[in-house]
Amino acid sequence: MTAFEPDSGEACSLTEGCVTCGDIALPLTVMSFEGMDALCHDEQGRQETVATELVGPLAIGDRVLVHAGVAIEKLDKPRHQPAGSRR
Amino acid sequence: MRFVDEFRDPELAQVVGAQITALCEPGRHYKIMEVCGGHTHTIYRYGVQDHLPESIELVHGPGCPVCVIPMGRVDDGIAIAQHEDVILTCFGDMMRVPGGTSSFIDANAAGADIRMVYSPLDALRIARQNPDKQVVFYAIGFETTAPSTALTVLRAKQDNLTNFSVFCNHVTIIPAIKAILDSPDLRLDAFLGPGHVSTVIGCRPYDFIARQHGKPLVCAGFEPLDLLQSVYMIMKQLAEGRSEVENQYGRVVDWDGNPRALAVMNDVFALRPYFEWRGLGSISHSALQLSSRYAEFDAELRFDVPGVRVADPKACQCGEVLKGVLKPWECKVFGTACTPETPIGTCMVSSEGACAAYYNYGQYAKQRIHLEV
Numbered sequence: 001m002t003a004f005e006p007d008s009g010e011a012c013s014l015t016e017g018c019v020t021c022g023d024i025a026l027p028l029t030v031m032s033f034e035g036m037d038a039l040c041h042d043e044q045g046r047q048e049t050v051a052t053e054l055v056g057p058l059a060i061g062d063r064v065l066v067h068a069g070v071a072i073e074k075l076d077k078p079r080h081q082p083a084g085s086r087r
Numbered sequence: 088m089r090f091v092d093e094f095r096d097p098e099l100a101q102v103v104g105a106q107i108t109a110l111c112e113p114g115r116h117y118k119i120m121e122v123c124g125g126h127t128h129t130i131y132r133y134g135v136q137d138h139l140p141e142s143i144e145l146v147h148g149p150g151c152p153v154c155v156i157p158m159g160r161v162d163d164g165i166a167i168a169q170h171e172d173v174i175l176t177c178f179g180d181m182m183r184v185p186g187g188t189s190s191f192i193d194a195n196a197a198g199a200d201i202r203m204v205y206s207p208l209d210a211l212r213i214a215r216q217n218p219d220k221q222v223v224f225y226a227i228g229f230e231t232t233a234p235s236t237a238l239t240v241l242r243a244k245q246d247n248l249t250n251f252s253v254f255c256n257h258v259t260i261i262p263a264i265k266a267i268l269d270s271p272d273l274r275l276d277a278f279l280g281p282g283h284v285s286t287v288i289g290c291r292p293y294d295f296i297a298r299q300h301g302k303p304l305v306c307a308g309f310e311p312l313d314l315l316q317s318v319y320m321i322m323k324q325l326a327e328g329r330s331e332v333e334n335q336y337g338r339v340v341d342w343d344g345n346p347r348a349l350a351v352m353n354d355v356f357a358l359r360p361y362f363e364w365r366g367l368g369s370i371s372h373s374a375l376q377l378s379s380r381y382a383e384f385d386a387e388l389r390f391d392v393p394g395v396r397v398a399d400p401k402a403c404q405c406g407e408v409l410k411g412v413l414k415p416w417e418c419k420v421f422g423t424a425c426t427p428e429t430p431i432g433t434c435m436v437s438s439e440g441a442c443a444a445y446y447n448y449g450q451y452a453k454q455r456i457h458l459e460v
Contacts, residue, residue, distance in 0.1 A: 023124065023150070023228070023229060023283045023284065023439070024125055024283075025286070025339075051208060051235075051238055053238055053351075054234055054238060054348045054351060055347065056347065065339055067231050067235065068178075068207060068228075069205060069206025069207075069208045069209065069235060072234060072283070072287060072345060072348060073286045075338070075339065079340075079341045079342070081342050082342055
């Protein structure tokens with residue numbers, strides 16, 4: 001497994017573009033916790049430490065949407081989806 | 088790949104494309120703006136436009152955070168970085184954005200300590216590792232990124248860090264959409280809403296687009312079939328005479344957004360009275376600054392910044408491209424004086440910029456052939 005290193009260019013690159021600038025968010029799976037951070041991995045096994053304060057309680061195995069090192073949404077949960085705002 | 092392959096199925100894309108074509112009114116031309124630069128990138132990377140009938144035109148919007156940074160704010164960042172004891176940190180695409188005199192990468196080569204980070208939390212780590220330096224995070228981005236900056240400021244306060252500050256350039260998407268709707272030179276039929284911004288703000292803030300302006304908006308995901316399905320949902324609304332906010336990206340976006348992220352943003356940030364957007368001009372209440380509760384982390388208060396407005400180069404037509412008035416290849420310097428290696432305009436810098444997306448995925452050649460035929 002390899003880790004996302006900020007300076008490695010994997011997540012943010014001069015030549016390949018920047019996932020953060022592109023508003024790209026990645027689905028990652030929680031492996032373990034350290035304080036408010038969670039060590040997560042993606043489908044290729046790459047690991048990243050993720051701040052979890054913005055998504056509430058998590059458990060190992062939960063999937064989160066991660067942007068700029070911060071989980072911004074918990075995936076696979078029931079969502080409030082009313083009908084559209086009909087004009 | 089799980090959760091990805093099923094959204095890139097070419098046969099299914101053809102089926103959806105045919106369903107979209109069946110909804111088109113003969114003789115009518117449709118203009119649909121994708122607000123988000125991430126959508127622009129997907130559209131050209133995967134050739135989404137090729138699955139749509141010619142009567143549907145996808146218009147690129149202002150949702151590339153790097154592209155809307157005015158040149159003067161780049162110069163302000165360089166001025167901060169030129170302090171001897173400062174380490175300036177920023178996201179990767181910011182490094183090559185041209186300012187009035189140079190870019191971050193030029194300033195770095197000239198001796199300023201400017202470092203690329205993936206997360207504002209990396210900037211905080213650098214601050215902890217360098218207690219004798221002032222570490223400044225050059226914050227850009229829409230509501231997708233602003234919560235991570237806010238969380239970083241909260242952690243800095245919890246740790247009583249005195250050598251960390253934020254130069255805040257965060258912008259908000261709704262005022263930009265309002266500015267586009269008020270633009271007299273652009274007629275749009277509907278919007279593809281920004282998926283990840285909507286993860287944070289939810290779908291409700293777009294309601295005025297449907298109710299007051301009578302235009303459908305569908306919050307869309309970022310895979311090719313997400314976008315095709317979203318166009319289908321828009322076309323179905325138009326065919327049925329409806330204008331509603333709908334959510335195609337329901338596997339990620341909650342209708343009410345992320346209340347925790349919104350609360351953190353409301354605590355840490357305050358709206359600026361006005362902010363200059365490249366291409367769109369000054370828009371009131373469209374950007375964020377640190378609130379007075381977190382003034383000790385505001386780099387604009389900690390350092391003298393020039394704050395000079397710098398006019399865009401005359402040859403650059405990023406403004407028209409950002410508003411969707413011009414296609415990238417219609418700009419006078421596209422692909423000649425302005426390339427991803429030597430960008431004149433911001434739209435050519437970020438891979439999510441409309442010009443860079445066209446340049447990298449061959450739309451230039453395709454459109455030239457199409458125009459010449």
